[in-house]
Amino acid sequence: MSETILEVKNVTKTYPGVVALDNVSLEFRKGEVHALVGENGAGKSTIIKCIAGAIQADKGSILLEGQELVGKKLTENSSNGVEVVYQEFNLAPQLSVYENIFIGKPIRKGPGNAFVDKAAMIRETRELFTRLGMDIDPEARIDTLSVAYMQFVEIAKAISKKAKVLIMDEPTATLTNAEVEILMKNIRRMKAEGTTIIYVSHRMEEIFEITDRCSVLRDGKYIATVNTAETSREELIRYMVGRELVETFPSRDAEIGEVVLEVKGLYGNGVSNVNFELHKGEILGFGGLVGAGRTETAEMLFGAARVEKGDIILKGKKVTMHHPREAIRNGIALIPEDRKQHGLILDKSIMENMTLPVFKRLSTMQFLDKKKQIDLTNEQVEALRVKTPTIDQLAKNLSGGNQQKVVLGKWLIAESDIVIFDEPTRGIDVGAKQEIYKLMNQLVENGKAIIMISSEMPELLGMSDRLVVFSEKRQVGVLEKEELDQAVVLDMASGDK
Amino acid sequence: MKTLKKIFKGQVLSIYIALVVIMVLFSILSPNFMTLSNMLTVLRQIAGIGIMACGMMFVMLLGNVDLSVGTQISLLGIIMSYSMVNLKLGIFPSILIGIVVGLLIGLINGLIITYCKIPSMIATLGTSWIFQGISYTICKAQPIFGFPSGFATLGQGLFLGIPIPIYLFIICCIIASVVFNKTAYGRTLYAAGSNDEAAKLAGVNVNRMKVSSYIICACFSILASIVFLSRVNSGNASTGIGQEMNVLTACVLGGICFTGGDGQVSGTIAGVMIIGVIQNGLVMLGAGEYVQLMVKGLILIFALSIDTIKKFIESRKPTTAG
Secondary structure: OOOEEEEEEEEEEEEOOEEEEEEEEEEEEOOOEEEEEOOOOOOHHHHHHHHHOOOOOOEEEEEEOOEEOOOOOHHHHHHOOEEEEOOOOOOOOOOEHHHHHOOOOOOEEOHHHOEEOHHHHHHHHHHHHHHHOOOOOOOOEHHHOOHHHHHHHHHHHHHOOOOOEEEEEOOOOOOOHHHHHHHHHHHHHHHHOOOEEEEEOOOHHHHHHHOOEEEEEEOOEEEEEEEHHHOOHHHHHHHHHOOOOOOOOOOOOOOOOOEEEEEEEEEEOOEEEEEEEEEOOOEEEEEOOOOOOHHHHHHHHOOOOOOOEEEEEEOOEEEOOOOHHHHHHOOEEEEOOOHHHHHOOOOOEHHHHHHHHHOOOOEEOOEEOHHHHHHHHHHHHHHOOOOOOOOOOEHHHOOHHHHHHHHHHHHHHOOOOEEEEEOOOOOOOHHHHHHHHHHHHHHHHOOOEEEEEOOOHHHHHHHOOEEEEEEOOEEEEEEOHHHOOHHHHHHHHHOOO | OHHHHHHOOOHHHHHHHHHHHHHHHHHHHOOOOOOHHHHHHHHHHHHHHHHHHHHHHHHHHOOOOOOOHHHHHHHHHHHHHHHHHOOOOOHHHHHHHHHHHHHHHHHHHHHHHHHOOOOHHHHHHHHHHHHHHHHHHHHOOOOEEOOOOOHHHHHHOEEOOEEHHHHHHHHHHHHHHHHHHHEHHHHHHHHHHHOHHHHHHOOOOHHHHHHHHHHHHHHHHHHHHHHHHHHHOEEOOOOOOOHHHHHHHHHHHOOOOOOOOOOOHHHHHHHHHHHHHHHHHHHHOOOOHHHHHHHHHHHHHHHHHHHHHHHHHHHHOOOOOO
């Protein structure tokens, strides 16, 4: 077990203005499952890409079985036995499953090996899935599969290459419990066969379940390697953030008042039969897996998707919204998951971003009142504690947490009283998360109501007053505060009854 | 039966239905439309753009487009005419020159798009002007005629009563279809067009695929250019103008995905036939060239909207109660 298979020696990689990796050294042993942890931006993805050969390190060397990998092309690294399951789906959606498994390296036949051997590829794909314990049709088109199945195809693709070192970057983000179990079983099997697995994940439970050792990166630097069995969740988090930080949720003192939003028998956007009430001063969680219907429901509430049937009742008045601007007028705000794409105009300043929805309110005869704009923005920047030298700073130069605050500030200026957060802390580091939670508390204390969509169980359980659970595009239940329990929620969300 | 279903799945089936409907419509409106001789005329007319469409598919499957195919035809035609008439080089040496220039054109297009990273639509619009300019310069805007005897046979001759260009078109379709469906190159083309990042990470040299797709596209242009040239039996710098839009419309109608990764030769054939039938049918009805332009423009816009329309219909589908 002590034989070193892959060694990363003093690797440095810089991008303009950022040191992504700073003299990092790591060592991986044959047949171990080695976790790579760290906050977002710690350099995990960069080191993976360096090992895979997708990018070239500026300095240092990467040795596979004593042989230099740095400087070699992608194709050579993978034939050397390093395979990666990337976080983003690297599948060709219009092609079939078997073609994706063999993408770039089809089984060939015929004169000059110019032709593809379709039958052989289908056969091998079928065998592969049988071995993995998954039931996926090799000839199905990728875009007809569920997200979880796509992830499995991605995993199968990497496994099929019989790699010596298999790197998995957040492989379970979209899998259901049953599927995670299948993955864990396969990881154990591969480990027994002597494959080294580098496992990147944010999910602590998985890291403690499956890994042998754990290496921590922080701000592009190597921090420590520990034996998983000898460490604790707290220790790992301490290494990750570099300071003592307990994962707790700030308490709040909000008074839950009257019903501000009532949803009755709502159908549409692929989701059926949603029923719930939202009260003033309440945080209502939306739980479930990716694609369970949470975001789809939120889109209907925000007028971004068509409602087919059912009622949305706002403060006792039935409303129909055909466009987000009607929702905004009704005081509903949506803070999207992908802030960089849907929440912010990255090349514009904080001020312009924050006041965009109220340009009309701030102008007379089409001329913007610059002073009002500045005052309003300053007020929010101060209230939300956005860390920035000036309000003219471009949104793209802010950190994830501060960007999130700008999006929030925008809707506060627009005087929304129902705020829908879609994955409010995704891509935000542990420290900034706390601040976002405090801000959410502050909002409900001031009499706003919040719907929070989240895939992070601790966050859902820690922040929600009540929880609506979705599974397979249906609402499967509403849990009251005292019923909130991880096992119950997971069981409901998994939907396998 | 299963293969038949596969061939006609999805959009391909609807495009063939549309073709039949249009043909029925024209045969009702014009008694001379549905005659054997007119059908042969239609086929002879579409052979050229059909061959070009096969080449265009290679480029479009990667999510690119080649708007210079029209003026490629003009330029190659003028160069071969010049070589035959002014330089008196004979048929085969002239065709050889055409092939060399054609490959060069493809290479240049491919290199510009891949390495200057210009969107293909704009880049090939630019090169199309260049090719057009060169054509006019060589022929001084005058038609070139007086080819060696025998050259016209290729474009005008018959074999078993069917015009030779039609055979060439069929052969091109078979070649393209085999390459797309059976060869490693063809399948990699679909993979890279569907998700180039995935292909790159799998070790595919996507840049080389791009360049080669433009060279292959130019190869089909060379053949099409010979067909056009021998059918008219004179070289004219305006031969190819506007043909790229016919080819593009045919491909898009036939279900070639504009963003790459999807589409079949069977669809393109139907698209090409619709363009040919409409052109011919409108002439039969006495509609002029200008009406044809308007109709074709509308068809192109419609063809590009098909996806949006489909998505809209899909979004209106009621959610099934769970």
